[in-house]
Amino acid sequence: MRRSIATVCVSGTLDDKLTAAAAAGFDGIEIxxxxxxxxxxxxxxxxxxxxDLGLTIELYQPFRDFEAVPEPIFRAxxxxxxxxxxxxxxxxxxxxLVCSSVSPSAVDDDALAAEQLRALADLAGGSGIRVAYEALAWGRHVSTWDHSWRIVQLADHPALGLCLDSFHVLSREADPAGIAGITPGKIFFLQxxxxxxxxxxxxxWSRHHRLFPGQGAFDLPEFVRLTLxxxxxxxxxxxxxxxxxRQADPARTAVDAMRSLIALEDAIAPGLPDFPDLxxxxxxxxAVDASSGPELRAxxxxxxxAHTGQHRxxxxxxxxxxxxxxxxNSAVTRPQAATISAFAVASADPAQSLQRAEALLAPAHPNVREPGEAELAAITAPDGTSVFVTGDGDEWRDDFLDTGSTVPGAGLREIDHLGLAQPFDHFDEAGLFYHSVLGLTPLSTEEYAAPFGLMRSRALSNAGHRLRLALTVALxxxxxWAPAVADPQHVSFATADIFATAAALDLGMLVVPDNYYDDLAARFGLAGEFVDALRRHGILYDRDAAGGELLHLYTPVLGGRVFFEIVERRGGYARFGEANAPVRMAAQRHRRLAGGVSWTRQP
Amino acid sequence: MRRSIATVCVSGTLDDKLTAAAAAGFDGIEIxxxxxxxxxxxxxxxxxxxxDLGLTIELYQPFRDFEAVPEPIFRAxxxxxxxxxxxxxxxxxxxxLVCSSVSPSAVDDDALAAEQLRALADLAGGSGIRVAYEALAWGRHVSTWDHSWRIVQLADHPALGLCLDSFHVLSREADPAGIAGITPGKIFFLQxxxxxxxxxxxxxWSRHHRLFPGQGAFDLPEFVRLTLxxxxxxxxxxxxxxxxxRQADPARTAVDAMRSLIALEDAIAPGLPDFPDLxxxxxxxxAVDASSGPELRAxxxxxxxAHTGQHRxxxxxxxxxxxxxxxxNSAVTRPQAATISAFAVASADPAQSLQRAEALLAPAHPNVREPGEAELAAITAPDGTSVFVTGDGDEWRDDFLDTGSTVPGAGLREIDHLGLAQPFDHFDEAGLFYHSVLGLTPLSTEEYAAPFGLMRSRALSNAGHRLRLALTVALxxxxxWAPAVADPQHVSFATADIFATAAALDLGMLVVPDNYYDDLAARFGLAGEFVDALRRHGILYDRDAAGGELLHLYTPVLGGRVFFEIVERRGGYARFGEANAPVRMAAQRHRRLAGGVSWTRQP
Incomplete structure (x- = not known):
């Protein structure tokens, strides 16, 4: 199918928008x-x-408030x-495009609306133009697709048809099933x-919060199936x-938009390489430097x-x-603060994972490989993090020389999840990226008040919860005013017994306030001894509606902008303890101030 | 009256908030x-x-969903x-504070609500504590102040009274007049x-968009009068x-908050020096430098x-x-771009203007005055601009040596208005500042889509429209992505005949697109010759509902971040032609790109 984008979707002047749409591979544009x-x-x-750019102009939206008006207004x-x-x-x-009228001059008269639209279609037809009539969800008298369809049928003119906009249809929560019964050829346009x-x-809602397909809550695949x-x-x-x-880099937004259409088409008629199991x-x-490296090693x-390997x-x-x-990695230089520069996922079929990523416009990460080193292909996530895709067999470890070092450990078993603070402009893009490229599904989106402003957090996971990811962004x-560490990145490790792990640690973990434990006891009605045990180790607690529990521990912020977490999940708890994030953020700030570390402004 | 602020009003951890509240002069705090x-x-x-900080803790908000619940929940x-x-x-x-319940467990039973609140008050009274019951506007069964008052009367306990919150009362659009009839002593708290x-x-609306008194649309003075x-x-x-x-510097926010209370008290019982006429x-x-100065002079x-004076x-x-x-001013050094560093208003009583400003916590601007120079006192506006207050007699001109230069001029008569792009965190603060300190009243607030994102614009003016100001901010x-010139500052000059002025100019004004004029003709039904005249000179046009007209001309962006405008107002047009701002912004960007000037990222 041809792919088109309206100029309102992206930022800049018209030429910025056309250039961005063409570069992202769109066939057409709505102006x-x-x-x-x-x-x-x-x-x-x-x-x-x-x-010149290879773009067809598919639609023009020149005005509103056309139909069902008194004669003098109609003439004008x-x-x-x-x-x-x-x-x-x-x-x-x-x-x-002609949207249903919102004008106070419009009257509630389908016959008049049809008659005036027929006259418009007559005029249009003479210039070889078709008029696509669309019901705005807030139209004064016409606000549903079936009402607009009745009027189009009443007008009965070959140059008059429907424009269907998924937002106007699906925001009304009416059943769109009847769309499939519209006379073939009478849907002139699909937004x-x-x-x-x-x-x-x-x-x-419509003017400020729309998203590209796959970034929100609507069933777009079903909607498109009905129109087809x-x-x-x-x-x-x-x-x-x-x-x-509207205010982000149009080149980036256009690629995000194109990715959403590729994924939508794949959902309707699968054609992309399927997700291999991760x-x-x-x-x-x-990425560490001379300043952050020692702190992270300690x-x-x-x-x-244990420091078990050294790269060849x-x-x-x-x-x-x-x-x-x-x-x-001390070879990657980033200014000031440590950061999660890359992560690797273990795929049942790395080549297929990468083919899918490529089909979804995931930028390939330039990887400099020395002779004899393992092939380790990567893509770049929206926040710039490199995502390596490896096999299940740990071949990548062969690039490291064994140091022979071993230590007893503290009971940490695997990486439970990563927590990645996203750049403001790319939060929704990131959600769609991880969903369409890696097959992670959003579990929930939470908003909470944190010490430096409101935060939004989105939890993603693949089937079986083998790969979990928490994305956060400031609202x-x-x-x-916000300190740099207001948005740290983190790696969370899973343990089967957080109390045993806590006892085995040799590290000053984050100090959790007594007030938190006093409130915890009142809030959840927990036994006094249990709360005392949590308090003794600085372990935080959350419980979901089904009784699943999360017990978790944090380090302070390390190397400027990262921290570690240790989690024990009980009874199928699937989320990330978002309710405790403000406690962590305040404690990390206090630790930072107490440590005399100066607050640097974020870049 | 004692002045208090809730910790939720400002950003940071508790200690940041307490420090900020105390520094701004608050007497008390809600935690x-x-x-x-x-x-x-x-x-x-x-x-x-x-x-230690001189703050009384006035109120604690520990929990919600207390009343009108089944016995086991009530016990818990x-x-x-x-x-x-x-x-x-x-x-x-x-x-x-106890807010009316939003819990699905709560039942619609005033007698039960009263009985359980009485039991709570009994328990509280034993500890010397009073319970203030507040109707949330979205309470499940109790959502109006008069309903909460009926329940408090029913409960009839000395330790139970009302908390009135102006948002919850006024957002419901119910007449608050009955508040004056509440039994004396039973309003325990006022938010x-x-x-x-x-x-x-x-x-x-309540959780994200509340403002300090005087920054929104509610009649707070009347509300407070009723409670008094x-x-x-x-x-x-x-x-x-x-x-x-929630994410701005708490010290700044606390001062803004205190200013709102001082102005509110003055509105209820005038005590501050009145506004002198401006x-x-x-x-x-x-402020110009070696790079921007020549461009502005030209x-x-x-x-x-004419360059008529040189400072002594x-x-x-x-x-x-x-x-x-x-x-x-070449003495003020600011990086890269020219900016409006100061402006002066002519006051009928400069000393009184400054007394009022001081009472409203307007920071005094440090002014270095040489012996023999005119006294020129200034305050600093929220965006850092210095606001000088002079008398009506132009004494300040004596600081300049006459150059003897004169030119015929182009018919510009006076400064019509200034257009000041505000820092994101300080838009509402600025509105209150200019209102309370200088007596400017908001005429309207507009939102519009501009090439680099949505904009908000607020027009202010004093009585008689002698002093007009347009504040803008990105939403x-x-x-x-946004270029630095997305938020330029400007000075607008008034002319009585914009066509004569346009003919007299010797400057490349902004080129306005032909498409704009084609649309203008269609939109307003203007005569062809009139549109041609506008087009010839690059004059933009707007018309208000009463038929008032604005004709205006723009320069390109000069010196990096400023431009000039020329306006002719006809028939009492009072606004600023906001509808044409996107045309200007796109044209300024095109001019910039065409001129080969590189886009610098904003600071």
Whole structure:
């Protein structure tokens, strides 16, 4: 199917938008009137620019509030339309969108609406133009797709058909099944947008919070299937009003948008290489320097890790404890703070995982491999982290020379999850990336108040919970007040007995306030001895609705911007203890202040 | 009256919040439970810390969902309360807030609610604690202040009274007049929050968009008068949940909060020096350097200004045309881009203006005055701009030596308004600052889609429109994609005949796209010759509902971050042509790209 994107989806001036859409591989574009009005390019120049870029102009949205109005307004509206048809002829676009009226002048009269739309279609048809009528979810008298379809049927003109917009249909929670029964050929255009479920005014929801397919809560595959069943063969066109996308790099947003369509088409008619099973994290890699390296090494030792391997050719160390593997990479230079620079997932079929990633436009990570080293291919995640894909057999370990070092350990068994704070502009992109590329499914999205502002957290996991990932982002892009460590990255290790592990640690863990334990006892009605045991070790606690429990321990922030966590999951607890994140953040700040470490402004 | 602030109003950990509240001069504080739970300070330590800072703990908010529940839950709730009373005794706080229940377990039974609240009050009274019951606007069964008052009367216990929160009362649009009839002594606590009028779920509105009094749409003075009429003599306590304040510098936010209370008290019982009449802008000052200075000088010459004065002791030039005065200050060093560093307002009584500013915590601007120079006192606005206050007699001009230069001019008469892009964290603070300190009233707040993201614009003006100001801010803090000039500052000059002015200019004004004029004709039904005249000169056009018209002209962005505008107002048009801002921004970007000037990332 042809793939199209509306200019409102991305930031910049019209030329920025066209360039970004073409670079991401779109076939077509919808031009929003405002983008044309502010452009120095004439309609004819826009047409040739699009042609040069390989873009078809699929739709023009020149005005609103056309139909079901008193005669004098109708005459003025027709005159307006005539002027816009002239612009469309110069643009070379043959479909015009007309949204259902929100004007106070409009009357509730389907026959009048049909009659006036028929007159518009007559005028349009003479210029070879088709009019696609769309029910806005907040239209004054017409707000559902079936109502707009009744009016189109009543008008009965070959140049008048429907535009269906998934947001307007699905936000109303009406059953869209009847769409499949629309007369073939009468759906002139299909606009796609996803959205999170929000309790707010539908207009505000639509104008600020739309998302690309797969990033929200709507069933877009089913919606598209219904339109295809009605014989629709036009483009799949994204129309997403989103406050963040409107101000983010358009080149990035366009790739995100294209990825969403590729994944949507695959959900409708599978064609991409399937997800191979991922059995877990093979390793997590930290970029360290002369300042952060020693702090991380000391922490790993205290957590019971041994420095077991040294890379054959690079300044890279392997630290292990059971199946927990941490790589410290001194070759990657990043300023100031340690960071999770890479992680590796173990795939049942690495080549197929990478083929899928490539098909979904995941950028390949440039990897410099010396002769004799293991093939270790990687892609780059939206936050810049490298994602290596290895086999299940740990071949990558052959690149490391054994140091012979062993230690008893502290009972850590494997990496439970990674916690990755995302760049503000790329949170929804990241969710779709990990979902479509690695097959991780969002379990929940939480918002909570933290000491430096509101946070959003999204928990993802693959089937069987072998690979878990927590993405976080500040609800508003941080400013000068927020300390750099407000958004640390972390690696969480699983233990089967957190009390035994806590006793075996040789590291100053994060000090959790007494007030927290007093409240915990009141909140959950926990036994006094149990709370005392948690308090003694600084272990935090959460319980889900089904009685599953999480017991977890944190280190302070290390090397500037990372920390470790130890978790014991009981009774099928699947989340990440988000409720305790504000406690951790406040304690990490206090530790930091007490340690006399100065707060650096985040980059 | 005592002034208090809830810890939820500001960012940081509890100690950050207490420090900020004390520094801003608050007498008391409300402690939100989460702030205590995450604090390493014990309740007793918090009490002594507050005492050291001169803060009384006025209220504690330990839990929700207390009343009208089945017996077993009620027993558990009482036990929870007992634990919290112990914490409160250590804190030394005597009033506990209980919000109306939102729990699905709560039943719609006023008698049961009253009975259980009476039992709670009995338990509280034994510890010397009072319970303040508050109707949440989204309470399950109790959501209005009069309903909560009926339950409190039914319970009839000396340790049970009401907490009134202006948001919960005023967001419901019910008439609050009956508050004045509440039995004296039964309003235990008063929480104040303002808010903009928004069409959204009331809970989301409350949790994310509250503002300090005077920053929103609510009539807080009347609300407070009603509670005072009911004999309330407790503190005025701010409880403002706001996404921006939660992540901004708490010291700044606390001062903004205190200013809102001072202004509110003055509105209820005038005590501050009144606003002297402001007759307009005496001058606007640009900070320039060796790079931006020549570009601004050339532009001023092209606009018909003469370099009329040179400062006696400083590298400061005065440029004039009629009553338009521009000062170019090369002594102020700011990196990279020119900026509006200061402006002066002409006051009928400068000393009184400054007394009022001081009473409202406006920071005094350090001014280095040489002997013999005019006294020119200044305060610092929230964005760092210096605001000088001069008399009506232009005494400040004596500091400049006359150059003798004169030119014919281009018909510019005075400064019409300034356009100041505000730092993201300080937009609402700025609105309150200019309102309370200078007496400017908000005319309107607009949101519009601009090429680099959504914008918010607030127009302010004093009585008689002698002093107009446009504040703008990006709806989301800008990131890397946005060019520095996405948020330029500007000075707008008034002319009585924009066509004559346009003909007299000797400067390349901003090129406005033909598409804009084609659309303008269709949109407003303007005569062809009139549109042609606008087009010929690059004049933009707007019309208000009453038929008032704005004709305006822009320069490109100059010196990196400023531009000039020329406006002709016809028929009482009072706004600023916000609808044309996206056209300007796109054209300024195109001009910039065409000129080969590189885009620098904003600081």
């Amino acid at each position: 929003f009137e405002n983008d044309l009005v502010v452009s120095p390019m004439s309609p004819a120049r826009i047409r040739s620019r699009c042609a 509206n027709l005159e307006r339309a005539r002027r816009k048809f002239a612009v469309m002829e110069q643009l070379g676009v043959s479909t015009m 796609l947008a996803d959205a999170p479920q929000l309790r707010m005014d539908v207009l505000q 069943a009605a014989g629709y063969d036009g483009p799949l066109s994204l129309e997403v009003f989103n406050d963040v996308f 059995s877990g994290y093979a390793f997590a890699e930290f 922490a790993l030792r205290g957590l019971g890790f 050719t690079k300044p890279v160390e392997l630290w292990e404890q059971s199946r927990c593997r941490i790589v410290l 508003l892009r941080r400013g000068e | 939100f439970e989460n702030d205590l739970v995450v604090s390493p300070m014990s309740p007793a330590r918090i009490r002594s810390r507050c005492a 709730n009482l036990e929870r309360a007992r634990r919290k009373f112990a914490v409160m005794e250590q804190l030394g706080v005597s009033t506990m 104040l929050a303002d808010a903009p009028q928004l069409r959204m779920d009331v809970l989301q 009429a009911a004999g309330y003599d407790g503190p005025l306590s701010l409880e403002v949940f706001n996404d921006v304040f 007759s307009g802008y005496a001058f606007a000052e640009f 532009a001023l010459r092209g606009l018909g200004f 002791t400083k590298p400061v030039e005065l440029w004039e045309q009629s009553r338009c005065r521009i000062v170019l 989301l803090r800008r990131g890397e």
